[in-house]
Amino acid sequence: xxxxxxxxxxxxxxxxxxxxxxxxxxxxxxxxxxxxxxxxxxxxxxxxxxxxxxxxxxxxxxxxxxxxxxxxxxxxxxxxxxxxxxxxxxxxxxxxxxxxxxxxxxxxxxxxxxxxxxxxxxxxxxxxxxxxxxxxxxxxxxxxxxxx
Numbered sequence: 683x684x685x686x687x688x689x690x691x692x693x694x695x696x697x698x699x700x701x702x703x704x705x706x707x708x709x710x711x712x713x714x715x716x717x718x719x720x721x722x723x724x725x726x727x728x729x730x731x732x733x734x735x736x737x738x739x740x741x742x743x744x745x746x747x748x749x750x751x752x753x754x755x756x757x758x759x760x761x762x763x764x765x766x767x768x769x770x771x772x773x774x775x776x777x778x779x780x781x782x783x784x785x786x787x788x789x790x791x792x793x794x795x796x797x798x799x800x801x802x803x804x805x806x807x808x809x810x811x812x813x814x815x816x817x818x819x820x821x822x823x824x825x826x827x828x829x830x
Contacts, residue, residue, distance in 0.1 A: 689703055693733075744774060791815060795812075795813050
């Protein structure tokens, strides 16, 4: 390969830094590039696409390990059904929904604590009307009035 993109060009085109490019290469997410006669890495345009795919998958919540599995599954399909993006995206969506539910619960507790005027965690935690779930207080023992 006498022509190709150098590391800096690939990194800039994909919106990552050169260290990220090299890290993904070491992790096996990117194929090792050809080398010029002077020893410089020379990448094809497909490296830019691969980097963009990796970064997009990360923004969707996939870990680098999960991204590697997705890329590997795509490389070895050869027309056979392999657990790919659909199944893994559904699993990730379920995971995200669970996180949203947890965050909604946390948000509700914090908003209730603010509305109740809670200002001291120790005092609030020892109060039966504390809206923050420090203990397994019965829901009917909690009320929104100022109690802390």
